Amino acid sequence: EVQLVQSGAEVKKPGESLKISCKGSGYSFTSYWIGWVRQMPGKGLEWMGIIYPGDSDTRYSPSLEGQVTISADKSISTAYLQWSSLKASDTAMYYCARHLHSGYAYDTFHIWGQGTMVTVSS
């Protein structure tokens, strides 16, 4: 079964760092782009960026570049989203999602993780 399994919910204070994970299984991890999507409480979906684990080619939404870092460790089939200094406005559900077609950069999200809720509060 093809699936993405994300790390558990996090509660952090402003200024703290955080790295959440997304482990792929059941397919060739290095062959599909994986992206991250943010959903703030009660709001819609926001595309954050994507990475191709095969060569670590990474693209970010211009509005978020510099605010987060997307990475992947292909040896353990895991993608990451990290922050160096969290803000209250980072409170959201974060989904990882895999592209539909192998190797396609301009593609849609087919397989989704279950989501990781990040709460940032003092």
Add this chain to the structure above:
Amino acid sequence: EIVMTQSPATLSVSPGERATLSCRASQSVSSQLAWYQQKPGQAPRLLIYGASTRATGIPARFSGSGSGTEFTLTISSLQSEDFAVYYCQQYNNWPPSSFGQGTKLEIK
């Protein structure tokens, strides 16, 4: 950045009736348009890609149409499990790929 605008924001339809949801792009996205369904507490689910191709396992009552800047998702005969929020997404021009703000389909 391409802006995706969905209408209406909320659509009230009775079970068994047809629902028509719209999505407009601020510039042409060719046929690189997807539709997702999201239920409370769940991750989105891909319904349609390439503007009109149903994803694996999606019932035939879901259909997509359009190209360029105007797109439509039609649900031919609403079932109880279809009441949810629906999002469109363009993936022709990125970064960033962009989602619409969503249409909430509710029971009338």
